[in-house]
Amino acid sequence: MLSGMLRNTLLIAKREYIERIKSRVFRITTLLVPLGMGGLAVLGSFSGRKMEGVQYLAIVSSNHELAEEVKAALMEGEMPPKGVEVYAPASEADLAQLKSEVAEHQIGGYLTLETVAGEARPKVTWVSGSSINFVSKAQMEAAVSSALIREQLAAKGVPDSQMNQLMQDTKLKTMQVKNGGVVSSDSEKSFLGAYILIIVLYASVLIYGINIARSVVEEKTSRIFEVLLSTTSADSLMLGKLLGVGATGLTQMGIWAALLVFYAGSALAAGQGIHGLASLGITKAELGYFGIFFLLGFFLYSGLAAALGSSVSGETEVQQFSFILISPLVVSVVLLPFVLGNPNSTTAVVLSLLPPFTPIIMYMRICSQMPPLWQIALSIALLAGSVWGMVWLAARIYRVGVLMYGKRATLPEMLRWLRYS
Amino acid sequence: MEILVELDKVSKSYEEKAAVRDLSLKIEAGSMFGLLGPNGAGKTSTIRMMIGITRPDAGKVSLFGKPFGDGALRRVGYLPEERGLYKRMKVIDQLVFLAELRGLGALEAKRRATQWCERLQMADAMDKKTEELSKGMQQKIQFISTLLHDPELIIMDEPFSGLDPVNAVLLQDTLLELKKQGNAVLFSTHRMDQVEKLCDQICLIDRGAAVLAGGMREVKSRYERNRVIIQFEGDDGFLQHAAIAESKSYAGHAEIKLKPHADAQDLLRTAAATATITRFELVEPSLEEIFIETVGGRSDA
Numbered sequence: 171m172l173s174g175m176l177r178n179t180l181l182i183a184k185r186e187y188i189e190r191i192k193s194r195v196f197r198i199t200t201l202l203v204p205l206g207m208g209g210l211a212v213l214g215s216f217s218g219r220k221m222e223g224v225q226y227l228a229i230v231s232s233n234h235e236l237a238e239e240v241k242a243a244l245m246e247g248e249m250p251p252k253g254v255e256v257y258a259p260a261s262e263a264d265l266a267q268l269k270s271e272v273a274e275h276q277i278g279g280y281l282t283l284e285t286v287a288g289e290a291r292p293k294v295t296w297v298s299g300s301s302i303n304f305v306s307k308a309q310m311e312a313a314v315s316s317a318l319i320r321e322q323l324a325a326k327g328v329p330d331s332q333m334n335q336l337m338q339d340t341k342l343k344t345m346q347v348k349n350g351g352v353v354s355s356d357s358e359k360s361f362l363g364a365y366i367l368i369i370v371l372y373a374s375v376l377i378y379g380i381n382i383a384r385s386v387v388e389e390k391t392s393r394i395f396e397v398l399l400s401t402t403s404a405d406s407l408m409l410g411k412l413l414g415v416g417a418t419g420l421t422q423m424g425i426w427a428a429l430l431v432f433y434a435g436s437a438l439a440a441g442q443g444i445h446g447l448a449s450l451g452i453t454k455a456e457l458g459y460f461g462i463f464f465l466l467g468f469f470l471y472s473g474l475a476a477a478l479g480s481s482v483s484g485e486t487e488v489q490q491f492s493f494i495l496i497s498p499l500v501v502s503v504v505l506l507p508f509v510l511g512n513p514n515s516t517t518a519v520v521l522s523l524l525p526p527f528t529p530i531i532m533y534m535r536i537c538s539q540m541p542p543l544w545q546i547a548l549s550i551a552l553l554a555g556s557v558w559g560m561v562w563l564a565a566r567i568y569r570v571g572v573l574m575y576g577k578r579a580t581l582p583e584m585l586r587w588l589r590y591s
Numbered sequence: 592m593e594i595l596v597e598l599d600k601v602s603k604s605y606e607e608k609a610a611v612r613d614l615s616l617k618i619e620a621g622s623m624f625g626l627l628g629p630n631g632a633g634k635t636s637t638i639r640m641m642i643g644i645t646r647p648d649a650g651k652v653s654l655f656g657k658p659f660g661d662g663a664l665r666r667v668g669y670l671p672e673e674r675g676l677y678k679r680m681k682v683i684d685q686l687v688f689l690a691e692l693r694g695l696g697a698l699e700a701k702r703r704a705t706q707w708c709e710r711l712q713m714a715d716a717m718d719k720k721t722e723e724l725s726k727g728m729q730q731k732i733q734f735i736s737t738l739l740h741d742p743e744l745i746i747m748d749e750p751f752s753g754l755d756p757v758n759a760v761l762l763q764d765t766l767l768e769l770k771k772q773g774n775a776v777l778f779s780t781h782r783m784d785q786v787e788k789l790c791d792q793i794c795l796i797d798r799g800a801a802v803l804a805g806g807m808r809e810v811k812s813r814y815e816r817n818r819v820i821i822q823f824e825g826d827d828g829f830l831q832h833a834a835i836a837e838s839k840s841y842a843g844h845a846e847i848k849l850k851p852h853a854d855a856q857d858l859l860r861t862a863a864a865t866a867t868i869t870r871f872e873l874v875e876p877s878l879e880e881i882f883i884e885t886v887g888g889r890s891d892a
Binding site: 189388392393 | 733
């Protein structure tokens with residue numbers, strides 16, 4: 171047999187959950203967010219493919235060997251052009267011809283290498299019909315540099331085989347100390363989890379925080395809360411509301427997560443170098459912490475939203491405080507680069523223990539350099555405690571709201587009323 | 592009779608304003624209790640303390656013979672003055688939810704909700720969304736939600752306001768039936784005609800304090816039968832009789848207020864001497880007159 175308060179809490183949670191799942195907002199956001207994300211992913215892969223070097227070009231030089239070296243370097247580069255013609259030496263007629271081909275977009279442009287007497291390096295000019303993009307610029311600079319080095323080495327009598335070894339690119343392998351062991355890492359991927367947490371927390375606080383505040387305001391303006399309060403305690407009401415909305419959020423996240431797993435294993439993701447969830451750089455332990463910090467953070471912010479909703483008198487005022495609601499999240503994001511750079515500094519430690527910042531900052535610390543376990547435990551305890559405190563406060567304000575009509579209560583008024591109820 | 596609610600010298604103030612002062616009252620099982628008073632007299636504040644929405648600053652409230660406790664709320668049905676329902680919920684879902692909150696199982700709640708909707712002639716509204724219904728219909732839904740868990744104590748703040756006469760009578764009859772079954776009903780209203788018809792006990796409060804309380808008969812008997820209605824043919828010269836304090840005369844119909852302790856029979860004799868009397872009635876003052884006299888007299892002071 172469930173005790174009365176627990177039973178009522180669950181009843182309220184159930185109602186909140188069912189009413190929300192049935193609502194149009196739920197269906198729309200559940201569909202639109204992945205569609206938007208998917209759209210971004212497609213757009214990203216599309217614009218990534220657009221980043222390419224010059225397709226057709228010509229090389230003009232008085233030094234035939236150098237021109238051929240540059241051509242060879244270009245063809246062996248990361249983004250080889252489709253066609254390179256060499257004019258060495260070039261006549262005035264050749265140059266006139268090239269200029270008209272550039273003008274008519276038949277070639278992307280031409281590279282002139284003018285050897286200057288007494289100088290080791292030639293003067294290099296790129297002539298094209300449009301301003302150069304940074305990919306093409308890097309492509310050409312690298313080709314010319316490598317050709318020059320090869321020429322110098324050849325002049326010093328270095329054999330071809332040795333030259334190729336010398337000219338190889340350096341590959342940097344990155345490793346990371348994580349959970350006591352050294353594992354290979356990808357500096358971008360290891361924070362992907364944290365960035366996902368930020369986005370997910372941000373979105374759900376905005377969607378569900380505002381949603382919870384609205385539902386509190388609705389109960390107040392429709393005055394149904396007087397009936398509810400004559401039936402059950404304000405604590406059950408608030409807790410039930412939070413649990414119901416939390417369950418709705420989890421359902422939605424679940425749907426999104428399923429879509430993400432599906433995406434990670436899909437051909438589209440494979441095209442972007444992602445094969446399964448592991449290649450997103452998320453470990454199982456991190457996934458567990460993600461769950462804990464997301465849930466607690468979500469409840470804390472929902473509680474804050476409920477308290478704010480209880481203190482206003484009308485729907486329109488809800489909009490005004492949505493900024494108050496997300497500002498700690500914004501501050502966390504602003505502080506993120508600092509925490510990343512100094513994950514174990516006193517400031518980072520203190521910030522990660524302050525409940526409003528804990529979800530993002532502490533999770534980021536876990537992702538970058540595992541903090542001592544006691545700090546994690548303490549931050550979770552503090553966060554859980556402040557969730558409880560927030561629910562308690564929201565319940566008090568909600569109860570006092572019975573006495574409020576029309577106008578918004580000032581803080582001192584609310585404090586006085588807290589005593590009356 | 593079992594006493595369901597007892598307020599013992601209860602006081603409550605908000606800010607500087609005293610909402611309820613030193614108020615004592617008892618409500619017995621099987622009775623209909625009228626809590627009367629002008630707007631802002633403290634009726635709603637009193638009710639809220641009864642069911643623990645607010646706590647009194649001083650004095651004692653007991654529900655079902657014990658100090659207030661959460662379990663007691665399941666035996667109370669409360670209809671607040673300002674009605675509220677979840678607008679977007681279906682009527683039947685809403686009724687089931689509210690009944691479950693008061694301890695009923697889902698199946699039983701649904702069975703009773705259906706029964707009540709049929710009883711109050713709104714079975715076809717059960718599957719509609721609340722916001723699609725008229726105000727009167729919504730009020731009936733809320734009325735039902737107050738009664739689904741068969742509460743021993745039914746508290747209704749202005750239950751009939753905004754209802755058409757047919758529905759008002761429907762709800763009145765329902766309440767009378769519940770009273771007969773032994774439930775106690777507390778009404779708060781300023782509609783005196785309803786109270787006069789329905790209530791056994793009344794408490795009139797003004798500016799937070801009880802100014803008149805007791806059984807309806809007993810309260811009324813404290814006031815003299817000093818209203819006279821005469822229907823006559825002939826001379827109306829008897830209206831100058833010494834016993835008359837004031838009178839209104841229409842064609843063949845006079846409404847008279849007598850002076851204190853005046854002899855009505857002497858007036859009848861005088862009138863009969865000059866006119867043909869077809870009706871002579873000595874009427875007790877209506878509750879409305881008592882109300883205006885008590886409250887109006889005080890506020891003039």
